[in-house]
Amino acid sequence: MNIALIAHDKKKQDIIHFTMAYKHVLKEHHLFATGTTGKNIADGTGLPIHRFQSGPIGGDQQIGAKIANNEMDAVIFFRDPLTAQPHEPDVSALMRLCDVHVIPLATNPAAAEIMVQALARGDFEWRNNAKHGQEGKQI
Numbered sequence: 448m449n450i451a452l453i454a455h456d457k458k459k460q461d462i463i464h465f466t467m468a469y470k471h472v473l474k475e476h477h478l479f480a481t482g483t484t485g486k487n488i489a490d491g492t493g494l495p496i497h498r499f500q501s502g503p504i505g506g507d508q509q510i511g512a513k514i515a516n517n518e519m520d521a522v523i524f525f526r527d528p529l530t531a532q533p534h535e536p537d538v539s540a541l542m543r544l545c546d547v548h549v550i551p552l553a554t555n556p557a558a559a560e561i562m563v564q565a566l567a568r569g570d571f572e573w574r575n576n577a578k579h580g581q582e583g584k585q586i
């Protein structure tokens with residue numbers, strides 16, 4: 448599965464701890480991230496991860512494009528709900544696209560834990576059907 452990992456600055460430590468704890472699951476998947484989050488995760492865990500631009504300069508939109516193209520299977524996005532973000536429209540657009548394309552989105556560690564455990568159980572196999580069944584179709 449293709450999994451996007453994103454964290455706002457005050458949540459970066461949380462996502463490093465999370466990816467360390469679930470490295471054994473995440474290493475079986477293709478990982479993508481916004482720039483700084485990706486660097487922190489790669490440095491902290493050694494996991495290979497494709498890094499897009501940093502969020503405020505377009506990384507959220509690049510991940511959104513992958514979602515729109517049905518190329519992302521899950522998004523883990525540790526948002527900071529207590530700090531205004533200069534690129535709030537991009538953040539909202541990314542989450543909106545998850546809902547448009549029915550892509551699982553976890554916005555905090557409790558939800559992400561459930562998501563990763565489901566991933567380990569094979570509960571995301573329906574995404575393979577969604578990818579092969581919907582190619583080129585409008586929704």
Ligand SMILES: O=C(CO)COP(=O)(O)O
Binds near residue numbers: 503
């Ligand atoms: O701002 C972000 C998500 O909206 C995250 O971007 P960085 O991973 O580059 O810090």
